[in-house]
Amino acid sequence: MLQLVVGQLLNGVIVGTLYAIIALGVTLTFGITGIVNFALGAFMMLGAYITWSLTDAAGIAYPLAVPLAVLCVAALGLVVDQLLFRFTRNNLINGLIVSIGLISVIVAVVLMIWTTTPQNMHYVLPGIFRVGGVIVPKMKAVVFVVLLCVILFTYAALTRTWAGRAAYAYAQNPEAAALMGVHTRVLQAGVAAYSAGLAGLGGALYASLYSITPEIGSGYILKGVEGAILAGIGTVMGSFAGGIIIGVAEGIGSIFFPSAYNDAYGLVFLVLILLFKPAGLFAPQR
Amino acid sequence: MRSAVLSLNSIAISLGFAVLAGTASAQDVVKLGEIEAQTGSLNTYGWMSSQGMRMAVDEINKAGGFQVGGKTYKLQLVNPDTQGNPQQALIQLKKMLEEDKIKYVFGPFLTNIYKGIEGYGKQHNGEFLLMGGATQIHYELGKPGNDYLMRTWNWDAGDSGFGTLMVDYLKKKGAKKVAMLMQNDAFGHVAADIYREAFKKAGIDFQENWFEPNTKDYSAVLAKIAAEKPDYLFPGYTDAVLYDIVQQATQLGLTKFWLVRGSLGPALKNKDYIDDYVAYIPKYFEEAQNTEPKVKKFIDDYKAYYKTKDFPYDQAPLCSSSCYDHVYMLVEAMKRAGTVDDIAKVKKALQSFTYDGLWKIRFDATGEEVFNFDIVDVQKGGKITVTHEQPK
Amino acid sequence: MKAWLLWIPLLVVPAVVHNNVVLTILIFTFILGILAVSFNLIFGFTGQLSLFHAAAFGLSAYATYLSMAHWAISFWLGMLVGVAFVTLVSIVIGAICFRFKLRELYFAIVTLAFSELARLVILNWTTFTNGSLGVNFTLTPTLWIPGRGVVAVEGTTMWYYLSLAAIVLAVFAYSRIVHSWMGRCFASIRLNDELADTLGINVFRYKLTAFVAANAGAAVAGSLYAFYISYIDPHYFSIDQSLAIIAMALLGGRDYVAAPIVGALVLTALPHVIEVNAEARLLVYGLILILTILLMPHGIAGMVARGRRVS
Numbered sequence: 001m002l003q004l005v006v007g008q009l010l011n012g013v014i015v016g017t018l019y020a021i022i023a024l025g026v027t028l029t030f031g032i033t034g035i036v037n038f039a040l041g042a043f044m045m046l047g048a049y050i051t052w053s054l055t056d057a058a059g060i061a062y063p064l065a066v067p068l069a070v071l072c073v074a075a076l077g078l079v080v081d082q083l084l085f086r087f088t089r090n091n092l093i094n095g096l097i098v099s100i101g102l103i104s105v106i107v108a109v110v111l112m113i114w115t116t117t118p119q120n121m122h123y124v125l126p127g128i129f130r131v132g133g134v135i136v137p138k139m140k141a142v143v144f145v146v147l148l149c150v151i152l153f154t155y156a157a158l159t160r161t162w163a164g165r166a167a168y169a170y171a172q173n174p175e176a177a178a179l180m181g182v183h184t185r186v187l188q189a190g191v192a193a194y195s196a197g198l199a200g201l202g203g204a205l206y207a208s209l210y211s212i213t214p215e216i217g218s219g220y221i222l223k224g225v226e227g228a229i230l231a232g233i234g235t236v237m238g239s240f241a242g243g244i245i246i247g248v249a250e251g252i253g254s255i256f257f258p259s260a261y262n263d264a265y266g267l268v269f270l271v272l273i274l275l276f277k278p279a280g281l282f283a284p285q286r
Numbered sequence: 287m288r289s290a291v292l293s294l295n296s297i298a299i300s301l302g303f304a305v306l307a308g309t310a311s312a313q314d315v316v317k318l319g320e321i322e323a324q325t326g327s328l329n330t331y332g333w334m335s336s337q338g339m340r341m342a343v344d345e346i347n348k349a350g351g352f353q354v355g356g357k358t359y360k361l362q363l364v365n366p367d368t369q370g371n372p373q374q375a376l377i378q379l380k381k382m383l384e385e386d387k388i389k390y391v392f393g394p395f396l397t398n399i400y401k402g403i404e405g406y407g408k409q410h411n412g413e414f415l416l417m418g419g420a421t422q423i424h425y426e427l428g429k430p431g432n433d434y435l436m437r438t439w440n441w442d443a444g445d446s447g448f449g450t451l452m453v454d455y456l457k458k459k460g461a462k463k464v465a466m467l468m469q470n471d472a473f474g475h476v477a478a479d480i481y482r483e484a485f486k487k488a489g490i491d492f493q494e495n496w497f498e499p500n501t502k503d504y505s506a507v508l509a510k511i512a513a514e515k516p517d518y519l520f521p522g523y524t525d526a527v528l529y530d531i532v533q534q535a536t537q538l539g540l541t542k543f544w545l546v547r548g549s550l551g552p553a554l555k556n557k558d559y560i561d562d563y564v565a566y567i568p569k570y571f572e573e574a575q576n577t578e579p580k581v582k583k584f585i586d587d588y589k590a591y592y593k594t595k596d597f598p599y600d601q602a603p604l605c606s607s608s609c610y611d612h613v614y615m616l617v618e619a620m621k622r623a624g625t626v627d628d629i630a631k632v633k634k635a636l637q638s639f640t641y642d643g644l645w646k647i648r649f650d651a652t653g654e655e656v657f658n659f660d661i662v663d664v665q666k667g668g669k670i671t672v673t674h675e676q677p678k
Numbered sequence: 679m680k681a682w683l684l685w686i687p688l689l690v691v692p693a694v695v696h697n698n699v700v701l702t703i704l705i706f707t708f709i710l711g712i713l714a715v716s717f718n719l720i721f722g723f724t725g726q727l728s729l730f731h732a733a734a735f736g737l738s739a740y741a742t743y744l745s746m747a748h749w750a751i752s753f754w755l756g757m758l759v760g761v762a763f764v765t766l767v768s769i770v771i772g773a774i775c776f777r778f779k780l781r782e783l784y785f786a787i788v789t790l791a792f793s794e795l796a797r798l799v800i801l802n803w804t805t806f807t808n809g810s811l812g813v814n815f816t817l818t819p820t821l822w823i824p825g826r827g828v829v830a831v832e833g834t835t836m837w838y839y840l841s842l843a844a845i846v847l848a849v850f851a852y853s854r855i856v857h858s859w860m861g862r863c864f865a866s867i868r869l870n871d872e873l874a875d876t877l878g879i880n881v882f883r884y885k886l887t888a889f890v891a892a893n894a895g896a897a898v899a900g901s902l903y904a905f906y907i908s909y910i911d912p913h914y915f916s917i918d919q920s921l922a923i924i925a926m927a928l929l930g931g932r933d934y935v936a937a938p939i940v941g942a943l944v945l946t947a948l949p950h951v952i953e954v955n956a957e958a959r960l961l962v963y964g965l966i967l968i969l970t971i972l973l974m975p976h977g978i979a980g981m982v983a984r985g986r987r988v989s
Contacts, residue, residue, distance in 0.1 A: 004509055011505045036783055087972055092782050093727050097928065097971045100921055104964025111957040116329065118526045120555060128537050137537050210502045211529045218917070219500060222790075229787060254506040262498060264798050267791040274788055275778050325957065369959075373907065374949060377702055384698050398911065401814045405908045470802070471810040 003133040008251035014140045016247020017147040021202040022224030023231070023239035024151060025195035030233050031171040032191040035088055035095025039080070040199040041221025042106040047073045047203025048212045049110060052121045062124045066204040070197050077196020081189055089188070103217070110214045118211040125208075143205045150201060155236040167191065219263075226266045230273050231281050238281070245269065314357055316626050318343065318613065319382040319391035320365035321375055321418075323399065328370040330524065331395035331419065334601045336365055338609035339392065341591050352617050354626050361613070364388060372402025379403050383410055389629055390616060392438070392608040395419040397472050407434060415629055417616075419607035421476050427652040436633070436653040438608045440677070442480045442546065448659055449546060451675050452566055453484045455661055456518065456544050459562075463491040464544065465516035467507060467531060470496040473523060477546070481520070497522070504534050512538045518562075523547035525600070532556050532563075541666075549600035550664060557668040568606035569645065570660045570672050571599050580644055584610065606657055611643035646676070688842060692835050701834045703950065707943045708841035709902045712848045714926035714938030716895025719852055721924070722932030723861065724888040725868030727786045729920050730771065731896050733793035734764045736914030738897030739904035740800060740807060746817055753819035757901040764897035765890055772889040776882045781871075790920075797915035812911025819905055837906055844902060845939065848895055853935045855891060864888050925963070928970050931977025940978050 025040045047069050054065035080102065088095040125139040158164035170177040170187055178184050206216065227246050231238030249265040273281060320339055322332030343363045346352060351360040364386055368375040375394065382388040391414055394400050400420040407416055411434045419439035426432050442449030456464070464485060468474040478494055485492040493514065495507050508531075511519065519540050521531045525548045532543060532552040536559035543553070546566040553563035574581040585597050605611070619635035620626050633653070640648040645657040661673040692701060717731045738760030745751060745759040771792050775785055800807050807813075819831045819840070831840055855861055863884045866874040875881045904910045913919070922945060930941030949959060974981055 004513065007509050008506050011503070015503055030783075084968060084972065094971050094975075096727070096783075096786070097924065098968050100924075101964040101967030101971070104960050104967065106964075108957045108961035108964060111325075111960065116325070118529060120529050123533075126559075135538055137534075211526070213526065215500065216502070219502075225787060229784070251506055255510065258496065258802070261798060261802070262501070264795055267794055271774075271788055271791050274784055275774065372909065373706070376907065377699060377950065380702060381699050398812065398913075401812060401909050401911075402907060404814055405816065472812075475804070475809070 004255055005252065006132075007134045007136075008255055009248060010134065010136055011140070012248035012251030013244055014136075014144045014247070015251065016227075016244035017144050017151075017240070018202055018206060018243070019220065019223040019227050019246050020151060020240045020243025021147050021198050022220050023227035023243045024154060024236060025198040026221075026224050026228040027231075027233050027235070027239045028167075028191050028198075029195045030228070032167060033081075033085065033095075033188050034090030035085065035092055035099070036225060037085070037192075037195070038096065038099040038221050038225075039102040039106065040195060040224065041217030041219075042103045043073050043077060043196045043199035043217075044203035044206065044220055045110065045212070045214060045217035046076070046106060047200030048207040048216065049114060049119070049203075050200075051204040051207045052119055052212060053114075056119075056121055062208065066201070069204045070200045073200025073203070074193045074197030077199075078189060078193040080196075081192035085192065086188075107214050107217075114214070116214060118213045120211045121207045137209075139208050143209060146205060147202070150198070151236065151240050154198075158236060163187075163190075223266055226270045230270055241281070314359045315362050316359050316390070316620070317362045317364060317386055317388045318616075319379075319386070319388040320363065320608070321368055321379055321382070321391055321393040321399070321403070322365070322608070323370040323394075323396055324365075324367040325369055328396055330601075331604050331607060332368070332393070334598070334604040335393065335395065335608045337588075337592070337598075337601075338605040338611075339363060339365065339613055341588060342610045342613035344591065345587070346613070346617060352621065354620050355624055359626060361617075368394065368396075368399055370396060370399065372399050375399045376402050376406060379406060383414060389414045389627070390632075391416050392612060393418045395439075395607060397422040408432065410434070412629070415633060417608060417612065421473055424654060427654055433630070433633070436636070436649060436655075438612060438655045439606070440657060440659065441654055442477070443484065447480075448566060448675065448677060449480055449484055451677065452544070452546060452564070452661060453481070453488050453490070455673070456564065457488045457490065461490060461517040461544075463493075463514075463516045464518045464520050465493045465495065465511045465514065466520040467495045467497065467504070467511065467522060468520075469499045469522045469524075469527065471499055477523065497527075499527075501527070502530055504531055505538070508535050508538050508540065512540055516540070518542045518544040518564075520544050525549055525551055528552040529555065532560070536560060549603070550662060550670075551600055553664040554668060557664065557666065560664070561666050563664040565662045565664070566659060567662045568603040568657070568659045570662050571597075571602045573660075573670075573672055578644075584644055606645055606659075607655075611641060611645055611647055614643055615641040615647060685846060692838050698834055699950070701838050703943075703947050705834070705837050705841045705906060706946045707939065708845040709899055709906060710926065710946060711845050711939035711942040712899040712902070713896055713923055714930065714942045715845075715848055715852055715935060716892045716899065717923050718892075718927045718932060718935070718938050719855065719864075719895070720888050720892035721927055722938075723856055723868060724864040724885065725871075726885065726889070727782070727924075728889060728892065729786050729790035729917075730768075730793045730893065731923050732917075732919035733796040733915050734768065734893035734896035735900040735903070735919065736800065736910075736912070737767065737796060738764045738900035739910045739914055742901040743813060743815060743817070743904060743910055744806070747815070753817070753901075753905060757898065760901045761894050761897040764893050764900075768890045768893040769886070772886040776885045776889075790917075793915060793920065794917075797912055800915060801912045807912075810912055812909060812913075814909050816908065817905070818908075841902060841906070844898065848898065849936045849939075852891075852895070856935055860884065860887065925967055925970075927977075929966060929977055931979030933976055933983075934979050937977055937979035944978075 022040055022044060026036060029035065029037045050069040050072050051065050054060045054068060055062050084098050085095060088098055125142060127138045129136045129138060129141060158168060166177065166182040167187060170182055223246055227242030228239050230245060231242030246266040249269055250262050253265040254262055320336060322335050323329045324332045324336050340363060343361045347360045351358045364382060366378045368378060382391060395418060397420045400418060400422050408431055411431050414434055415436060416434050417436040417438050419437065423435055423437045424441055427435055427437060440448045466478060468478055482492055495511060497504065497507060519535055521528060521543060528548045529552045533556060536556055541561040544564045550565055553560060571581060575585055588597055589595065618641060619632050623631040623635040625631050637649045640646055647655060647657045649655055656677050658676040661675060663671040695701065713735055720726050720728045741763040742756040742760040746753065746756040775788055801809055820828050821831055823829050831837060863879050866879060867881055867884055871881050926941035926945055927938045929944055930939060931937030970977065
């Protein structure tokens, strides 16, 4: 039993980092452009498909395919931002609906190109780590390390670099930031591209672990939003923690309760947190 | 003046169309309907059915049609895409029966579509034949007022049920404990009910575990299962989940699989990590193309008709339901009955003989299909053994 | 408003049009129209994006059927049970949301969470609801017609008039609400709820009222829809259904009570008018959402109204 719990704890943390990377994208987008971009789930799915076609169809090595896929998705995120989301800044409902429409468009295009048949990438790193009685697949460990590095990097960039602090300043007080010389439009476009890139990275790594279908994005964006809100929209390490909490809750919950209720744990957590700590668990004190 | 000319012109054109339409209906055509999900996430069976039926209809027409009662008939196929949406399917079926006056409808394979059209179908009992593979149809066959129903797929249970034969195969391997990991949906529960009984009869310990249909990470439930050390894992029924389940199961030490649906893809991808993978495949086309001339011809014709170099080996076994053979079988039945309109006679004829095409197909007394199938056994390294089963 | 004249031709449609397919599309349009019009109360008029509407739709469908099956009551009582149950649930959920002053995004997410929870419960309580298998049934609504006694509502023509009557009543009811002092409170909440609060409007009470009134309409639509297609399953609660409702309201127009019906018509009829494959349809659906919000924020009705004003 202990083995089972420890195993699910570890798995929950790893799966949670995938949620966390999406949560991070959600939180950055909300902080800087004022909307929740549900299409980040679709971007994640695109990242997965682009990675798969680069490795299995074009024969490019996985470590090279991932950054390429991330760049593609980030570029798409930028284009979409300039064409569509530029007109929905700070308009939550419009932004939400445009992003939902965008999901349908992206999913439709993916269906037309690759159909609904699940695709499986070749195994990049088969094999497992056995620690005590607990088994952790090697590739999952790699995914965890990569995502952790990216999240820490983002945190460092936001707090140590000029561009990052400009972003923070903007999130606190847009007018003051503009007066201080922050190029608002460039900042917003940059964040849009970066968030899309994060989602694309999540997808690229997802492809090495699971089969991919055009529907994988929807579950992740929901968990990503849950994670972001749980922690309090606006903090990087908060979204990391939020994603982990949801991942672990699901993993431990499914040991004791029927797995049919897996998705409910994140939801219940979310509702409880929002009711009793509406700004989120780790929200900065204003 | 101008408007008068316009009106005369439009009258003339309309008359012309009417005449053309009239002439078109003069040719003797038997219309076939097909009501399947050809696209969307549930399209596994519907897509192949559509592919096979279109080929069959085209072949029969190119050969000059078929003769019944001294008249020559051609076939016309009406096959809209339900996309897995019962509301859509209902509207499409209404169109088929009321506008196109179709009497022979193939499909649906999906139970949710069948439930959406069931009420309407029953209202029109006696006016058409619905020949579909949906699981739920099995329970409705033979009930009063359901003469319109026939089922175009094997039934798992019973002495000639393919499930029983597969459980026997597993028993011969000495399995004592089987853990099921099944989708928590309609078909999953039906499967559980059937196999719970079958394993009990065979004296094999059977444990049930469920997952939500869109699950990707099975580590929690697989870890629980592995702790009980079963001999075989009986996993979910679609390829979509099997790839992930098989990969993750082998990582956790579960290496033997027994199942009744899905292709060999997951086995072959994981061939170095599995020990044994027993699959139910209506026909193992990769082998059959070398041993059965009809299969080879079908594959060649398929490639020519659809102008492709790729034959869908993993989807082709699904053509055992409401597909290529069934069109030919229906035509044969009409010939034997001597009518294309008398549905009761045609149905009786369908139940009176065994059709020998890609499969040997017959319909039993309740109107359910019985056909031969293969048990394909993949071992570690990819070695494949095929056993051919012919239910009685 | 001369708009009510548009309803009159609809009365005679079955006499003129004998095409069952067209009538069926219209029936779905009317029933889904109730769903969209009621949604517009909380969304268009009160400015709150509720993602619980599909759940209200589904819960009433199940409640109506289950109460009829277990207590042997008539359809109309069953619908009452459905509406009552949904009202109760809405009061609880609405109270939770608005008491904790959930705004915009958080309100949307929490309503989505409750909707998903409802779906999971219905899906897994298989002994009571038959789970994902859903329930196929032969119970029908019955009407007392003078001269013929109690008659079952069956067949396209009867359903056409029943659903037409229902949508007319719904539009009338919501129209009365919107044009009353309650409606003005909703409007002020939509424009700026903090300001409304300072003006002395009990924001909590009016948001809750709008939420409950909207869900009640969804409940009526749910009962009718379920008994028209004689089938209920957990898909009533799906996110797709919620999104379809939003699309209908947006496409039809948020500014007029009856405008969402136009959206319902377009989305119901579209798959049958344009015979393209599923993927292309999904693409078109997404484009409609994007283009409507960016270019036609007031929907089709809004464009028509503007056109009339210009000329």
